[in-house]
Amino acid sequence: DIVMTQSPSSLAVSAGETVTINCKSSQSLLSSGNQKNYLAWYQQKPGQSPKLLIYLASTRESGVPDRFIGSGSGTDFTLTISSVQAEDLADYYCQQHYSYPRTFGGGTKLELK
């Protein structure tokens, strides 16, 4: 199974700051066939279902603000949130969709400083 390791586990930020969440996979998520990285990012607010933000490492889901940017390749990935807003305070998870079983990172809690 591919192990997904997220860091940090929690992050305290002020509104307007730029934050970076890291995700590392135990195996490469890069497909040699199409050169795409099979990594997704989700946002989850208390009491809500996860919301897909990004897939294929950097493709933003429709309707997701452009302050959410996914990057990385191979085994190292990053979610950057520029100019954090109060509505962005939530838990964030990475998930590989390269192979089965699907696996998630442990999550990063974004809190207000």
Place this chain on the structure above:
Amino acid sequence: QVQLKESGPGLVQPSQTLSLTCTVSGFSLTSYNVHWVRQPPGKGLEWMGRMRYNGDTSYNSALKSRLSISRDTSKNQVFLKMNSLQTDDTGTYYCTRDLPGTHWGQGVMVTVSS
């Protein structure tokens, strides 16, 4: 529009079997995969398994011996059955169309307790 809704008992006794139903609308089970994901209280997400559009299934290896996923396409329903429940199976259970997926159910909270 696309909708998924989980249903099932809120309370299950230890060692018993959990049966959940995911009822979908707005799409066909023969065209899309449906996954089950669970989340213990205050903890992260765990992929449980998948019903593929063609009827094939895949399971989390850690749960495979206890887990079964099936479907009834005529009723637009996907079923999850997991036996030998323990307290650490307590959590919210979600079904989702595709993973990664935009469409998730609201989740159903299951408590394993005597």
